[in-house]
Amino acid sequence: MTQMALVIDLNVCVGCHACVTSCKEWNTSGWAGPLTDHRPYDKDPTGTFFNRVQTFEVGEFPRTETVHFPKSCLHCEEPPCVPVCPTGASYKREDNGVVLVDYDKCIGCKYCSWACPYGMRELDEYQKVMKKCTLCIDRIANDTLPEAERKPACVLACPTSARLFGDVHDPDSEVSMAIREQGGYQLMPEWGTKPANHYLPRRKTRIQIFEDELERADNPLKKEAPLPAAEGETLDDVSF
Amino acid sequence: MHPAFSVIFLTTLIGVGQGLFLALVTGQVYSLANLLQPQDSIRFYAMGSALSLMFLVAGLLASFFHLGHPERAWRSAAKWRTSWLSREIIVLPLLMLFVALYGLVHYFGLTTPLFTIQGVISVDGSLILGVLGALAAFALYFCTAMIYASIKFIEEWHSPLTLINFTLFGLSSGFMLAAAFSAWSGVDLVGFYGTWAVIFTFAAGVSRWLSLRRNHNLVHKSTLQTAIGIRHNQIEQKSQGFMGGSFNTREFFHGASAGTVRLVYGFFLLAVFVLPVLLLGASYWLASPYLPVTAFVVQYLGLMAERWYFFVEAQHPQNLYYQSMA
Ligand code: SF4
Ligand code: SF4
Numbered sequence: 001m002t003q004m005a006l007v008i009d010l011n012v013c014v015g016c017h018a019c020v021t022s023c024k025e026w027n028t029s030g031w032a033g034p035l036t037d038h039r040p041y042d043k044d045p046t047g048t049f050f051n052r053v054q055t056f057e058v059g060e061f062p063r064t065e066t067v068h069f070p071k072s073c074l075h076c077e078e079p080p081c082v083p084v085c086p087t088g089a090s091y092k093r094e095d096n097g098v099v100l101v102d103y104d105k106c107i108g109c110k111y112c113s114w115a116c117p118y119g120m121r122e123l124d125e126y127q128k129v130m131k132k133c134t135l136c137i138d139r140i141a142n143d144t145l146p147e148a149e150r151k152p153a154c155v156l157a158c159p160t161s162a163r164l165f166g167d168v169h170d171p172d173s174e175v176s177m178a179i180r181e182q183g184g185y186q187l188m189p190e191w192g193t194k195p196a197n198h199y200l201p202r203r204k205t206r207i208q209i210f211e212d213e214l215e216r217a218d219n220p221l222k223k224e225a226p227l228p229a230a231e232g233e234t235l236d237d238v239s240f
Numbered sequence: 241m242h243p244a245f246s247v248i249f250l251t252t253l254i255g256v257g258q259g260l261f262l263a264l265v266t267g268q269v270y271s272l273a274n275l276l277q278p279q280d281s282i283r284f285y286a287m288g289s290a291l292s293l294m295f296l297v298a299g300l301l302a303s304f305f306h307l308g309h310p311e312r313a314w315r316s317a318a319k320w321r322t323s324w325l326s327r328e329i330i331v332l333p334l335l336m337l338f339v340a341l342y343g344l345v346h347y348f349g350l351t352t353p354l355f356t357i358q359g360v361i362s363v364d365g366s367l368i369l370g371v372l373g374a375l376a377a378f379a380l381y382f383c384t385a386m387i388y389a390s391i392k393f394i395e396e397w398h399s400p401l402t403l404i405n406f407t408l409f410g411l412s413s414g415f416m417l418a419a420a421f422s423a424w425s426g427v428d429l430v431g432f433y434g435t436w437a438v439i440f441t442f443a444a445g446v447s448r449w450l451s452l453r454r455n456h457n458l459v460h461k462s463t464l465q466t467a468i469g470i471r472h473n474q475i476e477q478k479s480q481g482f483m484g485g486s487f488n489t490r491e492f493f494h495g496a497s498a499g500t501v502r503l504v505y506g507f508f509l510l511a512v513f514v515l516p517v518l519l520l521g522a523s524y525w526l527a528s529p530y531l532p533v534t535a536f537v538v539q540y541l542g543l544m545a546e547r548w549y550f551f552v553e554a555q556h557p558q559n560l561y562y563q564s565m566a
Contacts, residue, residue: 020481044484052481054561058472069468071481071561084390086316086326105315108308111325113491114241117393117462119558122487128308185469188557190461191393199469 003077003097004135005168005196007175007184008070011203012162015053015068019154023051026153031138036126048124050133051154073120073133074195075099081112097196098137103129117191168196242491243551249302251384252543257295258377259414261339263433264288265370281346284427289343291421296336324390328383335380338373342366381407395458396554401451408444412437413539416516420536423529430532434520445513455553462557477563489562494552501552504545511542
């Protein structure tokens with residue numbers, strides 16, 4: 001079985017919202033669109049988005065860290081939003097595990113949005129149907145696109161490559177290795193939803209320097225003595 | 241959660257309709273067992289069924305206002321295997337059918353016994369429809385409440401008490417309406433239905449008190465730490481990703497001030513549990529048909545407030561992602 005998913009590296013994300021805008025651009029004009037806006041250029045603009053970037057401050061000043069947190073549907077492997085849908089409009093694709101909404105069947109009852117613990121679904125105020133991240137199903141399952149472009153718009157847009165995309169059921173995929181080797185985790189594991197998307201934690205980059213690396217024991221300049229006389233050419237003298 | 245008036249009307253109105261129908265069937269069973277004198281088929285049972293049907297239809301109409309695409313509502317019967325909402329949408333029309341048939345059988349006087357059980361209980365068409373309808377009515381209470389109780393991470397709702405409350409509130413308001421209806425149409429059953437209404441109101445008071453206490457002491461499983469997966473005691477949200485609100489801030493927050501919430505809380509305790517009982521009590525001495533009717537109206541208003549509070553009480557874990565904006 002295949003389960004496509006995003007792995008988002010919180011250590012790399014700089015909170016630039018490039019994924020948000022490119023998601024909106026691709027999806028409002030494509031298969032899953034439109035993602036309508038209300039008062040876009042007025043006070044209190046609001047609208048439908050598949051992807052948001054939030055910002056949290058962790059710790060107490062001066063020891064604080066700013067964490068940018070991209071948030072979109074996690075394409076859960078046990079999605080609680082799917083079985084509650086009375087019409088079958090919400091479904092999980094068998095072939096790649098993407099959770100989708102069929103806009104032609106959705107009656108806009110909002111029940112699925114109640115049944116997502118993460119608040120990843122948004123009702124479109126104009127079309128009156130439920131919308132959510134499709135993992136750009138019209139890109140990733142489109143064989144006419146070149147292989148390199150069969151990725152979600154957010155992944156292609158991210159300038160820091162904080163977003164990885166792939167099959168989390170394939171142990172040798174880039175995403176599986178990142179989860180395994182860099183401590184990938186799931187959101188709210190307590191509800192048993194088994195989110196397919198994972199997050200990579202913040203990681204401190206520390207260099208370890210031992211004393212003898214700073215003061216090389218054999219550093220000739222340390223010696224309080226006249227510089228050693230030339231003992232013939234060393235390798236350094238002849239290589240350039 | 242944001243309390244939507246369509247859902248408040250839906251759940252309270254069909255609760256009354258179901259309760260009234262159950263009251264009618266109870267009355268018929270009692271008179272069958274010679275514990276009550278039999279009532280007039282047309283004036284009591286047929287009219288009572290019509291009244292119950294009116295409430296059920298009104299509830300159904302209210303529910304359409306909740307939908308973005310009411311014209312596709314028929315699709316919602318599709319997933320009855322997994323969705324309690326789908327099940328509710330199947331059982332509601334089924335109950336309406338039973339109530340309508342029950343009323344019609346009484347209206348046309350088709351109550352000649354079909355057969356007798358052990359020579360004492362004579363079973364007619366209305367009794368069979370009544371029992372089937374009663375089963376549907378209880379199934380509907382169950383389905384309606386399970387819509388809320390089945391969502392395990394809305395922990396205020398995820399409790400058997402939700403099922404008990406929905407059923408008892410429906411029964412008390414339905415029997416209250418039966419008492420009011422009896423008083424209004426001059427039927428001598430005000431005492432019978434009134435007593436049951438008070439019993440159900442009291443039982444509902446106990447179970448609602450238990451759920452209020454449970455919710456008051458509830459410790460939520462999800463925290464901001466599990467929501468974003470960062471282990472630190474001090475995390476503060478600086479941005480939600482937007483400034484003007486979104487579906488997430490509109491649908492899952494009630495937006496009412498603490499004062500309003502407290503006011504509604506006090507009102508529903510008074511209007512559901514205290515005033516109707518006093519009004520019914522008074523009607524034992526002052527045989528005025530207005531008192532039971534007022535008791536029903538007051539309790540119904542109280543139940544709307546109770547349902548409003550039921551939504552306000554519920555804390556959805558998604559709210560953790562929308563705590564503050566810098
Ligand atoms: S994140 Fe929410 S909407 Fe997406 S699959 Fe999981 S439960 Fe469903
Ligand atoms: S809003 Fe649409 S997708 Fe969600 S549960 Fe209702 S019908 Fe299904």
